[in-house]
Amino acid sequence: MTPSRHALILAGAGHAHLVAMRRWIDDGFRPPAGTLLLSPTSRAWYSGMMPGLIAGRFSEDECAIDLAPLCKACGVDLMIGEIAQLDADNRTMTLADGRGLQYDYLSLNVGSVPPQPELKDACVQVVPAKPFAGFTAHWHAWRDQSEPMQLAVLGGGAAAFELALALQKSLPRAQLSLICGGELLSGYAPDLARRAQHFLNRRGIELRANTRIDRVADGWLMSKEQRVQTADALVIATGASPQPWQIDSGLACDAAGFIRVAGTLRSESHPEVLASGDCASQPGTPHSGVYAVRQGAVLSESIPALLAGTPLVAYQPQPRSLVLLATADGGALLSYDRWSAGGRLFGMWKDHLDLSFMRRHRLD
Ligand SMILES: Cc1cc2nc3c(=O)[nH]c(=O)nc-3n(C[C@H](O)[C@H](O)[C@H](O)COP(=O)(O)OP(=O)(O)OC[C@H]3O[C@@H](n4cnc5c(N)ncnc54)[C@H](O)[C@@H]3O)c2cc1C
Known part of the structure; x- marks a missing residue:
């Protein structure tokens, strides 16, 4: 051709x-x-609102931009x-x-795409946070499941933290852990990790820091040939x-x-x-x-x-840059330079920024 x-x-x-x-x-x-x-795909997902979608704060339509109207308005052909x-x-x-x-x-x-550990196991579902269409399809299936699940989120950055809190909100019967290869939220304001840890504790999410999962084998998440934990699904949000x-x-x-x-x-x-x-x-x-x-x-x-x-x-x-991390309850943690804070006001600010972006780019 x-x-x-x-x-x-x-x-x-x-x-x-x-x-x-x-x-x-x-x-x-x-x-x-x-x-x-x-x-x-014919829609572009807006990552900043994806944790809010999982937490039940936004609908899928609110988090995606239809590309056809935008393309038409600027004289560009959309090819899927x-x-x-x-x-x-x-x-x-x-x-x-x-x-x-x-x-x-x-x-x-x-x-x-997030980097993934080596996989040698069909019993653990391994689900990258991106592409979002694939991730949300798995999330729908987890919500429909009658048995409580054991879910682990892999990653120590903002996306992993936000997704862990959002998944806990959406799947309250699931047993959740957040596994970081290094320290949680390193590279942000020094106090941010302490604030984040407080949220994880309150929501019953186990934090395993300095644990690099390099393999998934026989139902186990493995780090340097050591068994770390079992899981039904592993969400990859590793950057x-x-x-x-x-x-x-x-x-x-x-x-x-x-x-x-x-x-x-x-x-x-x-x-x-x-x-x-x-x-x-x-x-x-x-x-x-x-x-x-x-x-x-x-x-x-x-x-x-x-x-x-x-x-x-x-x-x-x-x-x-300013970082606002959604805490799945309408609030957010803020990190800027060496300064951190948290609360509902920052959540309102984050929503305002995200929704303004969507309003500007959605032409349907
Ligand atoms: C859960 C989550 C939450 C996040 N929250 C934030 C946040 O609040 N703030 C922030 O700054 N960052 C956030 N990030 C990081 C952020 O998603 C990325 O840094 C950002 O999306 C990068 O934007 P981009 O313009 O490079 O491309 P993206 O917005 O990622 O879009 C890439 C596009 O390319 C398309 N594409 C992929 N492969 C191909 C291909 N082979 N051919 C053609 N097209 C392709 C995709 O479909 C997609 O439409 C988050 C990430 C995750 C996973």
């Missing part, structure tokens, strides 16, 4: 592309005819599909269903690892496989390619939605500049 050719492909409906497309609508920029937004292979030297890609695409310019915003095809794409990647970009979000090896959000690697830019959103504003100017052959805008990562 001859690959279809496109002047511009926006691959992935991540935070950065959503922000850029919404800005184009405001600015009146129209991308070249035939520009594609490539997405595995998923990159399986990228050949950057030949500017071609193959989708998971075998279709081929060719591009003149490419912007990648395909997010990340970011790249999409597997990135490393073989020919694009310059860092040691982990994230696409190395210059300060303009341009690939260090292929000037016709931009990368943003979790899939990109740039010093001083953590893999976080907050940074992806900021990059979206830069992309909204950089993509038109790339097409016009004019200089690209530079992206300057902010030195620190």
Whole structure:
């Protein structure tokens, strides 16, 4: 089959592309005819509200953005599909269903997947927190289960903490543990972990810190050949690892496989390619939605500049960012620099920020 050719492909409906497309609508920029937004699903899930969905605070419709109206309003064609292979030297890609695409310019915003332990067991369901569609399908099944479950959440960062609290709220009969490879919430304000631990204790969630699960075997979660605990399901929220095809794409990647970009979000090896959000690697830019959103504003100017052959805008990562962790009861914990706090007011603030993002990007 001859690959279809496109002047511009926006691959992935991540935070950065959503922000850029919404800005184009405001600015009146129209991308070249035939520009594609490539997405595995017709909706983009907003990660900041996913723990709230699990905790029963939001509906699925409130947490997802329909891509068709956004694409229509900015003159972009929506294609449902998923990159399986990228050949950057030949500017071609193959989708998971075998279709081929060719591009003149490419912007990648395909997010990340959580790194997983080695699995040698069919008795323990291993469920990555992303992609969200797969995760929520498992969560629906757990809610319908009559027997109480033993659930473990793997990860020591914000997403793992929020998901553990949310799952406990949604599955009150489940026995829940949170297993971190290092300390809980290290890298945030020093007092945040103490506040978080207080919530875990109050909700009866067992915390196992400094326990790196490297294998799942015979119904057991294993760390360095030691049995840690049994579990019916293991939720993986261990941070970011790249999409597997990135490393073989020919694009310059860092040691982990994230696409190395210059300060303009341009690939260090292929000037016709931009990368943003979790899939990109740039010093001083953590893999976080907050940074992806900021990059979206830069992309909204950089993509038109790339097409016009004019200089690209530079992206300057902010030195620190505000973190709000939902505690599944309408409240939130806040971390900023070395300062932490918690309470319902911060929960209201988080809801306000999340719902404003959704209002701005949902055009249905
Ligand atoms: C439960 C949870 C809660 C979180 N909460 C927060 C939070 O409150 N604040 C925060 O800053 N960060 C949060 N994060 C981290 C945040 O989700 C990511 O850092 C953020 O989503 C990255 O955005 P992005 O723009 O890179 O891409 P994403 O928003 O992750 O989107 C990537 C898109 O690419 C698509 N895609 C994937 N593979 C392919 C492919 N092969 N081909 C084409 N398209 C593809 C996906 O379908 C998706 O639409 C959370 C993460 C989790 C797991």
